[in-house]
Amino acid sequence: MPLKNSQYNTILRWYDQLQAQNQRQLEQRQEEIYNAIPEIARLDEAIARTGADYARRAVLETSQEKGHESGNGALSAFHSDMERLNREKSRLLTDHGYPNDYLEPVYHCRDCKDTGFIGSRKCHCFKQAVVDLVYAQSNIRSRLESENFDTFRMDYYSPEKDPRLGISPRENMENVVAACHNFIEHFDQGPKNLLLYGSTGVGKTFLSNCIAKALLDRAHTVIYLTAFQLVDILEDNTFGKDEDSDVTENMFTYILDCDLLIIDDLGTEMNxxxxxxxxxxxxxxxxxxxxxxIISTNLSLDKLQREYSERIFSRIVSEYQVLFIFGEDIRVKKAISS
Incomplete structure (x- = not known):
């Protein structure tokens, strides 16, 4: 998945800034603790001396060609001393009301320790950084601040039972939301797919954004595209209309390989x-x-089958959990209430 040098360097600079920020935060915490608990400063000095003493002994024994057994004994004593000093350090922290890992390095991504790489392999956070760079996600990211499960309101859905369906919009939505939470909780156990369908304004996009935020918070790669945007990328990848072919190639590859792809408003594009x-x-x-x-659409299942090929419809109904959402247009309700 080739990136332009400028794009690649932008991401690497971001990791450099992240590491510098982490180091500043650690130094601030260390200064705070040394002022509050001077004993810990002395323990850190002892830890540093213990490490330096062991290193000197190891060099000396190597130069004098001492036996392997002697080296093992020194190493065992070194580990024992370090464990004792670190246990004392943790005890002092907790005794003074601090977490015992308060002086450990702080990372945004513990898997790669904010380097972007696990060995020679790009970390999942690096892949998400690429997604963010090659496709502007600022719109969805800003929406996620207001469209998430914490801001989801069930009172927009009527508790009155629909006589045709035998269930109220609210009860139906409670079932749909439960299915979405289940989708998130079991996401790492294997691929899962959702089709959200229903009329305009019933909350399909909002719910997709709720899922997107929950999975982004768990460091999964997520790409959100309207059907129009997806079609543009597919066309550009095939016909090379985009002047920046590297960006198009990257985006097409990530569309196929990201952890979660959200296709919003399927059926509104020119087919x-x-x-x-x-x-x-x-x-x-x-x-x-x-x-x-995740696919959301205003089309009914019958219309979805008519508008798209039998192969697409067959894949969706056999491989996707189909969730129907109904109720009044929430956008109209919001407009009236405001």
Whole structure:
């Protein structure tokens, strides 16, 4: 997945800044603790001396060609001393009301320790940084501050039972939200897919954003695209219309490989045979790669089957959990209340 040098360097600079920020935070905590608990400053000095003494002994024994058994004994004594000093340090921290790891390095991503790499392999946080860079997610990220499970309101859905369906919009939405939480909680156990369908303004996009935020908070790579945006990328990747072909190639690759792809408002794009074939490629390839997808649409299942190929419809109904949402248009309700 080639990146332009400028793009790659932008990400590496961000990691450098992150590491510098982490170091400043650690130094501030260390200064705070040394002032509050002077004994810990003395313990840190003892830890440093113990390490230096062991290093000197190891060099000396190597130069004098002492036996392997002697070296093992020194190493065992070194570990014993270090464990004792660190236990005392942890005890002092907790006795004074601090977490016992308060002086440990602080990382945004503990998997790669904010380096972007685990060995020679790019960390999941690096992949998300690339996604953020090559495709501007600022719109969805700003929306996630206001559209998440903490701000979700069930009172927009009527408790009155629909006589045709035998269930109220609120009770139905409670079931849908429970299914979404289940989707999130079991996300790491294998690929899962959702189809959210219903009329305009019933909360499909809002709910997709709720799921997106929950998974982004767990360091999963998430790409949100409207059907229009997805079609543009598919067309550009095929016909090379985009002047910046590196960006298009990266985006197409990440669409197929990100942990979660959200396709919003399927059915609003201009459809034709080419788009249908490319959409099938996208959906099918993600299934083969065992990647999760959420699709939202205003189309009924019957119309979805008529608008798209039988292959697409078959993949969706067999591989996706289908969730129907109904109720009044929430956007209209919000407009009236304001």
């Amino acid at each position: 034709n045979t080419f788009i249908t074939s490319q959409l099938f490629l996208c959906i099918n390839e993600r299934l083969l790669r065992r990647r999760s997808t």
